Amino acid sequence: MDDQHGHHISYLRVSITDRCNERCAYCMPGELHEWLPREGILTFEETERLIGIAGSLGVSKIRITGGEPLTRRGVLGFLARVPGIPGLDDVGLSTNGTLLARREADGRTTADWIRAAGVRSVNISLDTLDPAFYAQITGRDFHTAVLEGIEAALAAGFSSIKLNAVLMRGRNEDQLVPLIEFAQERNLLLRFIELMPVSTNDVLTEENFLSIGHARRRVEETFGHLIPEPGFRTNGPATYYQIPRRQQRIGFIGAMTNLHFCETCNKLRLTCDGKLRPCLGSALEFDIMQPMREGASDEELRRFFLNVVERKPAQHDFRENYQPGRKMIAIGG
Numbered sequence: 523m524d525d526q527h528g529h530h531i532s533y534l535r536v537s538i539t540d541r542c543n544e545r546c547a548y549c550m551p552g553e554l555h556e557w558l559p560r561e562g563i564l565t566f567e568e569t570e571r572l573i574g575i576a577g578s579l580g581v582s583k584i585r586i587t588g589g590e591p592l593t594r595r596g597v598l599g600f601l602a603r604v605p606g607i608p609g610l611d612d613v614g615l616s617t618n619g620t621l622l623a624r625r626e627a628d629g630r631t632t633a634d635w636i637r638a639a640g641v642r643s644v645n646i647s648l649d650t651l652d653p654a655f656y657a658q659i660t661g662r663d664f665h666t667a668v669l670e671g672i673e674a675a676l677a678a679g680f681s682s683i684k685l686n687a688v689l690m691r692g693r694n695e696d697q698l699v700p701l702i703e704f705a706q707e708r709n710l711l712l713r714f715i716e717l718m719p720v721s722t723n724d725v726l727t728e729e730n731f732l733s734i735g736h737a738r739r740r741v742e743e744t745f746g747h748l749i750p751e752p753g754f755r756t757n758g759p760a761t762y763y764q765i766p767r768r769q770q771r772i773g774f775i776g777a778m779t780n781l782h783f784c785e786t787c788n789k790l791r792l793t794c795d796g797k798l799r800p801c802l803g804s805a806l807e808f809d810i811m812q813p814m815r816e817g818a819s820d821e822e823l824r825r826f827f828l829n830v831v832e833r834k835p836a837q838h839d840f841r842e843n844y845q846p847g848r849k850m851i852a853i854g855g
């Protein structure tokens with residue numbers, strides 16, 4: 523699928539829940555979150571059908587996300603079916619990592635289970651190695667569980683494990699180097715992510731915003747000049763650098779300050795309540811659940827996808843003071 527701005531769409535991010543066992547300050551505020559009603563959420567069967575439609579239109583990569591996808595009941599059965607959907611060659615999962623070391627009924631860890639199901643990669647969020655700060659930012663005391671989750675993912679043998687850390691000025695700036703060391707010791711690919719205005723939250727202020735440029739300079743104070751690697755790309759918009767005198771690269775994801783951020787965008791998003799979104803940073807979304815539940819044929823759903831791709835904007839609206847109507851937790855990061 524190609525849009526009007528030269529984007530070739532091959533990647534669908536699929537949120538399967540708006541629920542989460544954490545309360546990250548930049549994503550979901552406090553305890554007053556109103557969950558979507560169960561009947562308003564796509565069933566796994568419906569989600570699989572839509573992934574199949576996307577697969578028939580050239581989407582080859584899927585990332586399952588949320589909310590916290592591993593909190594949804596039945597998720598392991600779903601994850602075991604998705605890699606078999608025709609057209610897909612790469613299925614990944616984004617998780618906060620808190621549940622990866624959990625033991626399933628057969629004694630294997632959730633991470634082992636997911637790997638055996640055919641999920642190729644996991645992205646795990648970790649903003650700090652400081653347990654007290656972790657609890658402060660996520661609202662939960664799960665730091666040890668995440669570290670165990672990372673070890674479980676390593677033991678499970680995924681082809682790719684990435685660590686994602688959201689940058690917060692004056693809050694986790696002193697964690698950049700420890701996170702780099704942590705990633706190197708485990709041979710994990712670490713990426714630093716700029717805060718995006720995707721929550722109606724007070725954390726998302728100028729004061730808390732740390733640009734990737736600033737973060738890079740902080741890292742360079744310790745490691746020296748980072749060596750750009752323009753030729754290295756993963757599936758997303760990160761730019762990568764090599765750390766001098768080390769076999770380690772790190773990534774920076776700068777939706778706010780990287781003016782080329784949207785040029786290589788290859789993504790569509792499916793929210794857990796059945797909306798197709800052509801761009802995370804735009805209020806545009808299209809309800810595909812309703813026509814599907816009213817009996818739309820596969821061909822009609824395919825046309826729906828193509829129409830949404832037609833509407834994909836050239837770039838996101840974050841820099842034009844986009845005020846999100848939905849929080850990240852509901853869109854699926």
Ligand SMILES: C[S@@+](CC[C@H](N)C(=O)[O-])C[C@H]1O[C@@H](n2cnc3c(N)ncnc32)[C@H](O)[C@@H]1O
Nearest residue numbers: 548549588589590616617618647717718850855
């Ligand atoms: C919404 S979460 C969903 C998956 C899973 N619960 C997790 O935390 O990885 C996906 C990613 O979005 C990031 N995220 C959430 N809110 C954000 C914000 N306001 N700005 C930048 N990244 C954000 C999280 O740090 C996480 O890496």
Ligand code: SF4
Nearest residue numbers: 542544546549589618
């Ligand atoms: S970033 Fe992930 S772990 Fe944190 S509240 Fe959002 S969905 Fe939950």
